Amino acid sequence: MAENSSNEKISKPKMLLKLFLSTLYISAFTFGGGFVIITLMKKKFVDELHWIDEDEMLDLTALAQSSPGAVAVNASILIGKRICGFPGMITAVIGTVLPPIITLSVISFFYAEFASNRYVALALKGMQAGVAAVIFDVVCDMGLKILKNKKFTDYFILAAAFTATFFFNVNVIFIILAAAVIGTAGAFINRRREKRK
Amino acid sequence: MIYLKLFLSFLQVGLFSIGGGYAAMPLIQYQVVDKNGWLSMGEFSDLITIAEMTPGPIAVNSATFVGIRIAGIAGALTATFGCIFPSLIIVSILAFIYYKYKGLSVLQSVLSSLRPAVVALIASAGLSILQLVVFGDEKISADAVNWLGALLFLTAFLVLRKFKPNPVIVMLSCGVLYLLITAVIDYAVKI
Structure with a gap:
């Protein structure tokens, strides 16, 4: 695979530094929830560095989302482990939690002044x-790829999952389980069909 | 011992919050306000506002904020470690299973039907943020539209599609532009 050969070109300490x-x-x-960070990770590790392919990134997202804990932390554990094993996992987690620890400390x-400052609020609104634009950009990339597959079940899952989460606030875990x-x-139906042939 | 207490409290937050973000909020409230009395309810709602306004997961932000107020920097680190410790174990196990059985046809089929669901979840998260930008906390109506926010979103989206710039720069520019344009409009109205 192309991505493995490009991995071997850089030495491990260099890769860990880059990962960190x-x-x-x-x-x-990254302001906002776990999905924001995942879209940015996808842009960095899939589109820019080519360390992970797009399908695998979606699988890792599903895993991060259905495990307990913060989605951003879970995603960094998975990506770090995938890229550089155990040291990669620790590196990625430290890289992910350090900024919030420093900012919040x-x-x-002086939190009262910060929360009520009008200029801070305006910049954050912008x-x-x-x-939102970054998320829609990534959704377009990934959504178009799924639409191109022309599989009815994919269309159905896409529409049903969106309706359930956006309009009915169904818990994410149930959507992933469904x-x-x-x-x-689908796997069992396919297997039966193949046996009949 | 306060460090152990902080560690164990946030361990529970990390262990039982599934689905991230808002799912963790009631758990944090239970540990921090109701059970241990580390923050008052007012301080807790300030904490949530700040956590939403600053980078990072709400659970990690809360752990740092509470930890540092109760027991200084060491407290912040202990609480944060407690919060991510369950993830380290459970996610590692899941990753091991994923890479070991990824090739099985059943798992392949399961994963390929998870992909459209994940895309839908991301789209929904994006739409919720957009709704917040355009309508604020108001109900959806023509009067409540924040035209500047909507315009900024549309411009940023088109720029991203067309030129593929660095997303962080796009986000920061949006913040700066929004602040500047609002300030200029305010000033113009005053004159």
């Missing part, structure tokens, strides 16, 4: 618009 700086950078600028000393059940059923 990438997760640090992504975490420092500083803010805890950044929300940017975050999709897993559809996938399992």
Whole structure:
């Protein structure tokens, strides 16, 4: 695979440093929930560095989402482990938690002024618009790829999952479990069909 | 011992919050306000505001904030470690299973049907943020539209699609532009 050969070109300490700086950078600028950080990780590790392919990134997202704990931390554990084993996992986690630890430590000393500052609020509002744009950009990339597969079940899962989470606030875990059940059923139906042939 | 207490409290937050973000909030409230009395309810709601306004997961932000107020930097580190410790163990095990059995046809089929679901979840998260930008906390109506926010979103989206710039720069520019344009409009209205 192309991505493995490119991995071997850089030495391990260099890769760990790159991993640390990438997760640090992504975490420092990620406002909002776990999905925001995942879209940025996808841009960095899939599109830019080519360390992980897109399908695997989606699998890791599903794993990160259905495990306990913060999605951003879970995703960095999975990506770090995938890229550099156990040292990679520790490196990525430290890179991810360091920015919030530092920011919150500083803010805890003057939090009342920070929370009520009008200019801070305005800048954050503008950044929300940017975050939304980044997420839609990634959704377009991934969504178009799924639509190109032209599989009816994929269309159905996409539409049903979106309706369930956006309009009915169904717990994410149930949505992932339901999709897993559809996938399992699909596997058994396919196997039966093949046996009949 | 306060460090052990902090560690164990946030260990429970990390262990029982599935689905991230808002799922963790009631658990944090239970540990920090109701059970241990480390923060008042008012301080807790300030904490949530700050956690939403700053980078990083809410659980990690809360652990740092509470830890540092109760027991200084060491407290912040202990609480944060407690919060991510369950993830380290459980996610490692899941990753091991994933890479070991990835090739099985059943798991392949399960994973391929998870992918559209994940895309839908990300789309929904994006739409919720967009809704917050355009309508604020108000109900969806034509009067409540924040035109500047909507315009900024649309411009940023088109720039991203067309030129593929660094997303962090796009986000920061949006923040700066929003602040500047609002300030200029305020100033113009005053004159």
